[in-house]
Amino acid sequence: MSAEAVTVRPEDFKLRSHEALHDAHLRSSFRGAMDFLIERRALQFPDLQAFERLRKMGEQVRQHALNHLPDLLETLEANLTARGVQVHWAETPEDANRIFLDIAQRHEASLMVKGKSMVSEEIELNHTMAAQDIECLETDMGEYILQLDGDRPSHIIMPAIHKTKQDVAEIFHEHINGAPLTDDVNELIGIGRQALREKFGAAKIGVSGVNFMVAETGTLVLVENEGNGRLCTTVPDVHIAITGIEKVVEKLEHVLPLYALLPKSATGQAVTTYLNIISGPRRDGEKDGPQEMHLVLLDNGRTQAYRETRYRATLQCIRCGACMNHCPVYTRVGGLSYGTTYPGPIGSIISPHLVGLESTRDLPTASSLCGACGEVCPVKIPIPDMLMKLREAGRHSVTESMTPPSQALVGQGTVRRLGEVLAWKGWRLLYSNAALYRLFAWLAPRLRWLTPPVQAGWTQSRAPLKPAPQSLRAMLAQRRRDGGG
């Protein structure tokens, strides 16, 4: 049913971002949408000190969970199992897809309805199921639009933010039987909802993501605004939830600060329309809910970020997207340029663990380290600091690292280029030797006429960087001789 899928790769970041920068429509629509989200978020956190206290709690809850991750996952599994949930562990996307396929085949399911789940994007669930003649239908409105169009999400919270209402009108008109061509937003939502509504009853399997897993109670928490998540998790006979192993917290009350932070940071909402607290399949005597429930826990590189404590904070993420909304780079190149499931600042620090440093080589450097991401992060992930560490890891093998990791990261040292290494060694030699530098500072102004008119990327949009006719130290010396100061 879907058009040819758009394939994007992180290797193509420069090419894709080049195209995006020259797409005036994309630029202005992203800027407008991000400004809107920034403003909405700011209204939810009017008191910066209160925000600071709340996010400190959020950080502590997530750090606590990660520091006890193996134990909490065992407790979670035991408690979920006791509630009748079948827990599956998937090390790779292939493992996760096999689990889905097994369940689908056992139930002879040809249709799955799916609520929004970035982890299902990570494993390319839709395409893998389609290859086995199983339709995996997106029911989140934004994701549904993209699926019809064969496109990909460009934002983790607002996946179709790069589409205009005119785009959506044409997509619906083309792909939904009997849909009139209209760009009235309410009418469009109505058309989409009607088309989806018919599918919930027909699907054997409902798929969802998970926002928080509570170890102590064996509970899955799912937040959403459209109600499709509740339908996916209650109407079909079978519910399969999928998420990353890092989403666990210890106690139910630990969800409170995180929930207080998530919708405010994500969409500027005080609360979401739906908060689903899922405690297992239908029990005897209950009238609704799935007969069978599964949880697929995906690793896919997360244990690398867990293992190296310097990167562990990466896993604190609660997927609010605030770092994207505030990122001047993301705002200009859009989410699709990154070529990864998770775009923007958080994507640039997670993706190297998921798919390796080599293919993602341009992502950690695609930041001016302005710090906006770290400043708004509701769980205080030091994103700029992580970006710098990944820059180092790409350019140094374990033995060459200033503080070596316990094991090599996937792709460790693969971005190392001799020219760059020599340039920084030269820089170090010059700037750590005062006598040499003074000679350089004496020479540079005298040789300024030799300044090359083209200086790599710098002069694409700027005049050449040229030493001043006199260095400060020379001017200060002159000033002293003249009796000033």
Next chain:
Amino acid sequence: MKPNPAATQVYLFATCVIDLFSPQSGLDVVDVLERLGVTVHFPESQTCCGQPGYTTGFPEEARRVAAAQLDLFPEPWPIIVPSGSCGGMLKHHWPKLFADDAARRAQAENIAARTYEFTDYVVNHLGLELPSGAAPIKVALHTSCSARREMNALPNGRAALAKLPGVELLVHDHESECCGFGGTFSVKHPEISAAMAADKLDAIKATGCDGFVSADCGCLLNLNLTLEKRQDALRGRHIATLIRERMAQGGTA
């Protein structure tokens, strides 16, 4: 002018960018400090804070460069840094660079504790206050991201301008957004960097200001050389240059 009995002697860590590319800014910093009654010491062996290597993924090289600066400030005087991001490097990152080396870490922490961004120092420690008398001028203020987040430079920059009678601050659209410099980011991702610089300059120009000021010479290089390439006459200046100019015009009381 408020006298400042606590410190009449300071060190100037001028930064490599000012030394070679923007020396007039450094000279203006010295001049302003001296007019405010401070004796400025410029350690001749200073080079660079190490930030370029540090942020590019070469922390060991940065550590070696930073280590060469540690012995340059033996007296307990304040260290004035006229560039916010370099100041942030001394104040927040040097102690981290020497985390594994107790002696150097202690030195770095000692330095960090007495490092001040120039604007912070003149406003909050020297009580900058000029009499009225100088001609009116409209300026925009660009605060570097590191300076704003690590050195609290936005309120300090605004406070400094408020102490200059006749200077009207025009706030530009997306004032807190990055100018696109980001050190080697500007070379590794030149197109994205250029788009950011272009937006920043368009926003500044839209205010109708006579010029703009900043306390970060990296941002100023990025923005001024972009303007030069655009053949646009507008220029940004170091905030010390504006302060010095106002002092010369209006007298220092």
